[in-house]
Amino acid sequence: MQLPDRYDPAQVEQRIYSWWNEAGCFRALDQSTKVPYSVILPPPNVTGQLHLGHALNHSIQDTLVRWKRMHGFNVLWMPGTDHAGIATQSVVERELKKEKLTRHDLGREKFVERVWKWKEQYGGRIVEQMKRLGDSCDWDRECFTLDEGVSKAVRKTFVDLYNKGLIYKGLRLINWSPALESAISDLEVEFKEIKGQLYHIKYPLANGSGFLVVATTRPETLLGDTAVAVHPEDDRYAQMVGQEVQLPLTTRKIPILADEYVEKSFGSGVVKITPAHDFNDNQVGQRHGLPQINILNRDGTLNENAGAYQSLKVQEARKRVVADLEEQGLLIKVEPHTHQVGHCSRTGCVVEPFLSEQWFVKMGNLAEPAKRVVESGTIRFEPESWTKTYLHWMGIIQDWCISRQLWWGHRIPAWYCGSCHQITVAEVDPTRCSHCGSDLLAQEEDVLDTWFSSALWPFSTMGWPEDTELQKTFYPTSVLVTGFDIIFFWVARMIIMGLEFKKDVPFRTVYIHGVIRDAEGKKMSKSLGNAEDPVQLIEDHGADALRFTLLSQVSGGRDLKFSLQRLEGYRNFMNKLWNAARFSLNALKDFKVPSEGAEALPVKKDLSDADQWVLYKLGVVEREMDEHFKAYRFSEAASTIYSFVWHILCDWYLEFIKPQLSDTAADSGEKVATQLVLAQTLNRVVRLLHPFIPFITEEIYQKLPIRSEVLMLDSYPTVKADKNLLALGSEEVAMNVDLVREVISAIRNIRGENRIKPGQKITARLVPGDARSQKVLGENKSTVMALSKLEKCEIEASSNLSKCAVQPVQVGEMKVEVIVPLEGLVDIAEEIKRITKTIEKIKKDTAALSKRLSDSNFVSNAPADIVEQGRRQLDDSKEQVATLESALARLSV
RNA sequence: GCGCUUAUAGCUCAGUUGGUUAGAGCGCUACCUUGACAUGGUAGAGGUCUCCUGUUCGAGUCAGGAUAAGCGCACCA
Numbered sequence: 001m002q003l004p005d006r007y008d009p010a011q012v013e014q015r016i017y018s019w020w021n022e023a024g025c026f027r028a029l030d031q032s033t034k035v036p037y038s039v040i041l042p043p044p045n046v047t048g049q050l051h052l053g054h055a056l057n058h059s060i061q062d063t064l065v066r067w068k069r070m071h072g073f074n075v076l077w078m079p080g081t082d083h084a085g086i087a088t089q090s091v092v093e094r095e096l097k098k099e100k101l102t103r104h105d106l107g108r109e110k111f112v113e114r115v116w117k118w119k120e121q122y123g124g125r126i127v128e129q130m131k132r133l134g135d136s137c138d139w140d141r142e143c144f145t146l147d148e149g150v151s152k153a154v155r156k157t158f159v160d161l162y163n164k165g166l167i168y169k170g171l172r173l174i175n176w177s178p179a180l181e182s183a184i185s186d187l188e189v190e191f192k193e194i195k196g197q198l199y200h201i202k203y204p205l206a207n208g209s210g211f212l213v214v215a216t217t218r219p220e221t222l223l224g225d226t227a228v229a230v231h232p233e234d235d236r237y238a239q240m241v242g243q244e245v246q247l248p249l250t251t252r253k254i255p256i257l258a259d260e261y262v263e264k265s266f267g268s269g270v271v272k273i274t275p276a277h278d279f280n281d282n283q284v285g286q287r288h289g290l291p292q293i294n295i296l297n298r299d300g301t302l303n304e305n306a307g308a309y310q311s312l313k314v315q316e317a318r319k320r321v322v323a324d325l326e327e328q329g330l331l332i333k334v335e336p337h338t339h340q341v342g343h344c345s346r347t348g349c350v351v352e353p354f355l356s357e358q359w360f361v362k363m364g365n366l367a368e369p370a371k372r373v374v375e376s377g378t379i380r381f382e383p384e385s386w387t388k389t390y391l392h393w394m395g396i397i398q399d400w401c402i403s404r405q406l407w408w409g410h411r412i413p414a415w416y417c418g419s420c421h422q423i424t425v426a427e428v429d430p431t432r433c434s435h436c437g438s439d440l441l442a443q444e445e446d447v448l449d450t451w452f453s454s455a456l457w458p459f460s461t462m463g464w465p466e467d468t469e470l471q472k473t474f475y476p477t478s479v480l481v482t483g484f485d486i487i488f489f490w491v492a493r494m495i496i497m498g499l500e501f502k503k504d505v506p507f508r509t510v511y512i513h514g515v516i517r518d519a520e521g522k523k524m525s526k527s528l529g530n531a532e533d534p535v536q537l538i539e540d541h542g543a544d545a546l547r548f549t550l551l552s553q554v555s556g557g558r559d560l561k562f563s564l565q566r567l568e569g570y571r572n573f574m575n576k577l578w579n580a581a582r583f584s585l586n587a588l589k590d591f592k593v594p595s596e597g598a599e600a601l602p603v604k605k606d607l608s609d610a611d612q613w614v615l616y617k618l619g620v621v622e623r624e625m626d627e628h629f630k631a632y633r634f635s636e637a638a639s640t641i642y643s644f645v646w647h648i649l650c651d652w653y654l655e656f657i658k659p660q661l662s663d664t665a666a667d668s669g670e671k672v673a674t675q676l677v678l679a680q681t682l683n684r685v686v687r688l689l690h691p692f693i694p695f696i697t698e699e700i701y702q703k704l705p706i707r708s709e710v711l712m713l714d715s716y717p718t719v720k721a722d723k724n725l726l727a728l729g730s731e732e733v734a735m736n737v738d739l740v741r742e743v744i745s746a747i748r749n750i751r752g753e754n755r756i757k758p759g760q761k762i763t764a765r766l767v768p769g770d771a772r773s774q775k776v777l778g779e780n781k782s783t784v785m786a787l788s789k790l791e792k793c794e795i796e797a798s799s800n801l802s803k804c805a806v807q808p809v810q811v812g813e814m815k816v817e818v819i820v821p822l823e824g825l826v827d828i829a830e831e832i833k834r835i836t837k838t839i840e841k842i843k844k845d846t847a848a849l850s851k852r853l854s855d856s857n858f859v860s861n862a863p864a865d866i867v868e869q870g871r872r873q874l875d876d877s878k879e880q881v882a883t884l885e886s887a888l889a890r891l892s893v
Numbered sequence: 894g895c896g897c898u899u900a901u902a903g904c905u906c907a908g909u910u911g912g913u914u915a916g917a918g919c920g921c922u923a924c925c926u927u928g929a930c931a932u933g934g935u936a937g938a939g940g941u942c943u944c945c946u947g948u949u950c951g952a953g954u955c956a957g958g959a960u961a962a963g964c965g966c967a968c969c970a
Contacts, residue, residue: 005930191968198970216970229970266969273970280970340968385897389965392896396966484965519905521963552918553906558898559963561905565919572932583929627909635907639917654929662928745936751924752936758925789927845914852951861950866912873913 007578009542013695017131025712028076028138030469037073038474039065040458041137042482045084046119047091050129052516052524052562055534058135059547060513060554061481066136066691067629070716076474078461079137083145085409085450086180086346092118108407115408129535134543134694143461145453153460154410154453155427157501162425166362173282174401176354178300179347182405183358185449186398187489189351191340198337202330203228206244206253213332215267217339220317223306224295225254227273229284232258234269248330259284276355294355359403359412367394370495373505382511382632383557393488402449409447416442455493458506480507483515511632514559521561544693545571551692554634573642574696580650581700584682587661591675593705601724606673609780610656613737614681616729617648622719625688641688652741659786679706680725684717736776739811740783746807746818747788753834761791762820767799769815805831806887808880817883828891835888839881846877
């Protein structure tokens with residue numbers, strides 16, 4: 001079988017994915033004797049396109065899930081999409097706008113129909129993109145937040161919470177988005193620093209005896225003022241408290257009151273109080289029983305309470321109010337003033353505090369148990385530092401405004417009675433008022449905040465409120481993987497709802513990863529134009545390369561910077577792996593697969609040092625991979641296996657075995673053993689890599705002589721499970737091979753530094769300093785010769801350093817002097833430079849050690865083995881320097 | 894204001910419980926088309942681990958402080 005010399009992911013990925021999917025590899029079992037492992041995918045918006053943030057989030061989950069699946073768990077990765085109330089409604093409204101229509105022209109029913117049509121047409125797009133990435137979700141169970149089952153769960157939770165008094169409706173000051181004409185929650189408000197103005201305005205005293213100066217950033221809201229306030233202990237104004245001021249531009253007189261909320265030192269120390277348009281003023285108003293005057297319409301224009309300014313937009317009204325004040329001589333000064341202004345996170349418009357009837361969830365009592373499960377460690381954040389942020393937020397939590405004045409979403413299951421005006425809340429659409437029995441019922445127009453249904457996701461997707469096997473098996477889920485930006489929006493609310501309705505946490509561990517930034521560290525966004533399209537990246541370089549790039553940077557929840565160069569680097573790694581497989585398959589073409597397959601063991605006496613070395617290294621790698629995975633150290637795991645493949649397998653092992661496995665090499669027990677080791681190693685390497693890079697590994701696996709049916713369903717290699725094979729590698733032999741490598745590197749170093757052409761055959765003299773080195777060199781002479789291109793290799797007992805390059809080599813106790821006679825080869829000056837440099841380096845490196853050893857504190861207090869180790873090392877270094885100096889002396893003669 | 898995070902090579906970052914001479918990728922320099930791979934190979938250059946103080950025989954790692962950058966929450970109208 002001929003493989004192309006370049007790996008082409010486009011030829012592989014989609015074919016492999018369909019094959020897995022059709023074979024049912026992604027399916028979870030409702031019931032099984034296997035240990036369950038479940039993850040719910042944070043449902044992306046149906047309107048969404050896969051971005052790098054998703055790619056990162058999904059790569060982590062897919063890697064975890066594949067790893068667990070290979071460990072024999074019954075794995076459920078639950079996929080789904082979110083109806084995303086505002087986002088989706090906006091998309092369709094924009095579509096309508098092109099037809100010069102608004103949603104009101106269509107009416108609610110027609111509009112919602114239209115959104116469903118849009119969803120049917122485009123909602124699958126992001127799911128298709130997820131498949132390109134390799135997500136091994138159980139697609140048969142895919143959910144949508146407006147599905148019938150999920151909707152049932154939403155209704156049930158709403159009704160339950162209402163009946164428990166935890167959901168209420170009330171006239172409250174809420175955050176209002178004039179662009180959406182809807183309420184939004186506290187979390188949907190983003191504060192941005194705005195350079196505005198602070199206007200100082202005269203408020204004349206009603207008795208005509210003077211005026212107060214009020215400083216405000218929002219002069220137009222004075223039309224809704226119902227008081228001015230000063231600090232109770234402010235001597236400047238003490239005698240005025242209880243009097244009235246004449247509110248400018250109106251005919252109203254409003255009281256001067258005292259409240260601790262006022263800061264004496266800010267501005268003039270006098271604050272206008274506008275209870276209907278400011279959260280702080282609202283509280284002051286409640287304390288003092290002030291009236292609330294709403295001056296805004298739903299669209300952000302001023303209403304009839306604004307008199308002459310009615311129907312102006314806020315900004316326009318502000319200009320006019322300021323101009324009028326100035327004309328009346330009431331404007332004292334205008335100062336530049338930077339302050340934080342709330343903006344709608346969806347539309348970017350300025351959020352208005354707005355008085356309106358909304359539905360709320362009472363959070364206080366619900367938050368308590370949700371705090372406790374994190375405090376007690378029942379739920380663990382990874383990294384742990386997010387615990388503090390979570391608890392802080394839970395401590396200051398406000399009631400959650402859950403009603404939205406939208407049409408797309410879960411319509412609130414509350415009905416208003418036309419005759420008794422009471423509210424009926426029910427899971428099933430009622431025909432009669434539960435209070436008076438009238439059939440004059442009208443359902444609430446508002447829908448629920450999208451996050452309300454998301455909060456139920458861990459169990460609503462598993463069939464709740466029905467009592468399903470799926471829940472018994474998979475709830476609570478094992479781990480939740482998400483970004484920190486939705487800890488409050490989503491994670492906290494899932495914990496609250498899980499505890500309330502399932503009486504158990506929704507997950508045990510919350511793994512929080514960082515945010516993807518561009519190469520300059522800027523947040524990626526469409527508007528900045530720095531967002532890379534993962535689908536394009538997959539097309540250019542393959543999903544595996546993209547996944548590996550992302551995972552190699554996932555460490556401790558830190559943000560990661562995306563660079564194309566790095567992606568190309570890992571694309572190259574895929575090619576390297578591919579070619580290693582290509583070479584190996586060729587070297588194994590006459591390999592006779594033993595009947596034991598993956599269980600087959602080579603005959604111990606036939607194993608070469610290189611074979612034992614690679615098995616030993618593989619064992620170390622497998623142990624490390626296990627530890628890294630368990631601790632969510634993705635970048636470490638990625639780099640561990642990367643360097644094994646490139647720097648152990650390719651750089652050395654394949655080179656070691658080339659002569660033995662060449663087409664012309666004779667058959668022997670040793671060759672068979674090496675072939676078996678190679679076949680086993682390759683098999684284990686693709687298994688180790690599979691969770692990171694599923695496609696290329698499966699493709700290679702399918703061509704391997706030793707394998708079972710499907711890689712993704714094969715087991716994950718662990719030292720414990722396969723101790724027979726890996727036990728054939730020994731640390732002792734591994735050290736021997738390390739010595740051989742060091743010797744080869746030393747010869748190459750001499751060649752390189754002395755500019756000896758690669759084609760130039762040279763002689764090396766190796767002087768072992770001990771019996772073990774002598775034996776090792778003797779047994780591996782041909783390997784040394786092949787890999788350092790020697791014409792002749794002498795192993796001698798004594799050194800003759802005359803006109804020679806020399807390099808001392810040491811591995812553990814084994815010492816070798818590597819000598820290359822230079823007569824007639826090179827300019828001696830180069831070698832003098834090289835040796836001098838080496839001596840300096842050794843001296844510099846051991847300076848600190850030497851100092852430490854001469855410190856009596858260290859010698860008497862440090863553990864004996866550390867001191868002993870240091871002494872030996874210092875002695876060795878001195879010996880090496882002596883050798884080098886001797887060679888140096890003879891060079892210049 | 895409260896809280897969190899980060900500072901290691903030119904760049905991007907690893908570095909787990911304190912212990913040999915601090916690592917990788919990219920980039921850079923020189924050489925090499927050697928029968929898996931030029932998306933490659935070999936060799937090399939490049940670091941006062943931000944600073945100060947402490948704990949310790951020993952600190953990139955632990956503690957305290959400073960500086961700088963980033964983020965979250967709450968905010969003075």
